Amino acid sequence: MKAIGKNFKSALLLFFALLLPCAILMVAWDAHAADSKLIEKGKKVYESRCIICHGPKGDGKGLIGIVNRAQIRGSVQTIYPRDFTTGVFRFRTTPTGCLPTDENLLRVVTNGIPRSYMPSHEDVSMEERKAVIEYVKTFSPRWKEEEACKPIPVKKPAWVGTPESIAKGKKIYREMKCWECHGEQGKGDGPKSDTLKDDWGDKIIPFDFTTGATKMGFAPENVYTAYTTGLDGSGMPSFEDSMSEEERWHLVSYTLVLMGRIKE
Ligand code: HEC
Numbered sequence: 312m313k314a315i316g317k318n319f320k321s322a323l324l325l326f327f328a329l330l331l332p333c334a335i336l337m338v339a340w341d342a343h344a345a346d347s348k349l350i351e352k353g354k355k356v357y358e359s360r361c362i363i364c365h366g367p368k369g370d371g372k373g374l375i376g377i378v379n380r381a382q383i384r385g386s387v388q389t390i391y392p393r394d395f396t397t398g399v400f401r402f403r404t405t406p407t408g409c410l411p412t413d414e415n416l417l418r419v420v421t422n423g424i425p426r427s428y429m430p431s432h433e434d435v436s437m438e439e440r441k442a443v444i445e446y447v448k449t450f451s452p453r454w455k456e457e458e459a460c461k462p463i464p465v466k467k468p469a470w471v472g473t474p475e476s477i478a479k480g481k482k483i484y485r486e487m488k489c490w491e492c493h494g495e496q497g498k499g500d501g502p503k504s505d506t507l508k509d510d511w512g513d514k515i516i517p518f519d520f521t522t523g524a525t526k527m528g529f530a531p532e533n534v535y536t537a538y539t540t541g542l543d544g545s546g547m548p549s550f551e552d553s554m555s556e557e558e559r560w561h562l563v564s565y566t567l568v569l570m571g572r573i574k575e
């Protein structure tokens with residue numbers, strides 16, 4: 312009797328030992344099926360709404376090609392849709408060099424991007440917007456190899472916008488040579504402004520503060536984020552390492568003056 316009991320126990324153990332990997336496999340397969348369903352759905356949205364600009368390969372070479380060509384101070388600037396194959400994104404709340412969060416991408420897709428002709432997609436359902444984001448991620452291997460980093464903390468000090476903070480920001484603007492690209496008055500016409508190229512070798516014009524049309528958003532918190540994360544791929548650097556948090560907030564104060572939002 313004892314021997315039978317033992318055999319039965321080992322048989323039972325073996326049964327469960329075999330069942331476990333099967334169960335894990337089934338769960339994994341299910342998740343995979345759900346993922347590919349979402350991506351399939353995203354592909355449909357992409358084909359109807361994004362392909363014309365961002366292209367079938369996600370390299371920004373859609374039918375439209377150049378979305379805008381403008382003469383700015385006699386020099387020609389062209390704007391191309393983003394190339395997703397490099398996995399480099401500009402409007403993030405994550406540190407420079409990092410992938411954006413899903414929320415960052417959702418914001419861009421929902422609101423569009425001012426000053427660049429990337430339209431808003433508020434009319435696309437939330438489910439489809441989330442699906443198209445998953446599809447965009449299939450264009451670069453970075454999304455399989457890396458996790459998105461943690462967003463940077465943003466806590467606006469009460470003194471932002473005070474005359475002392477503005478004066479300090481103005482000094483930093485001079486010392487950090489922001490004017491070399493953005494010009495003394497922030498009109499985007501600094502001595503280096505005509506020679507700048509983005510990571511793809513296309514001409515890029517530094518932001519003209521007087522237009523007020525920041526791409527990250529124009530709340531002080533958005534401007535601070537841009538100074539901390541940098542707009543990767545555009546030539547606008549991150550100042551997380553070269554400036555203290557306090558200095559970046561002083562710079563925000565002066566930015567608000569250059570944008571005409573507050574008086575000096
Ligand atoms: C009319 C052309 C156009 C259409 C349509 C369009 N885009 Fe864009 N998109 C652009 C341009 C131009 C940029 C680059 C803007 C810039 O860098 O200033 C861009 C940038 C982006 C970015 C990069 C944001 C970043 O942080 O760098 C994402 C993501 C994006 N588009 C997703 C989409 C998705 C998804 C769709 C479809 C639902 C779509 N776009 C439709 C023109 C377009």
Ligand code: HEC
Binds near residue numbers: 488518526537550562
């Ligand atoms: C090497 C040239 C260069 C330097 C130096 C530079 N920038 Fe920029 N900056 C750019 C470019 C190019 C853009 C436009 C990026 C775009 O349109 O996608 C930009 C964009 C911006 C924007 C707009 C962000 C947005 O959300 O649209 C602000 C604000 C800004 N820069 C402030 C500064 C300040 C302040 C400094 C100095 C601490 C500075 N920049 C230094 C090239 C530069």
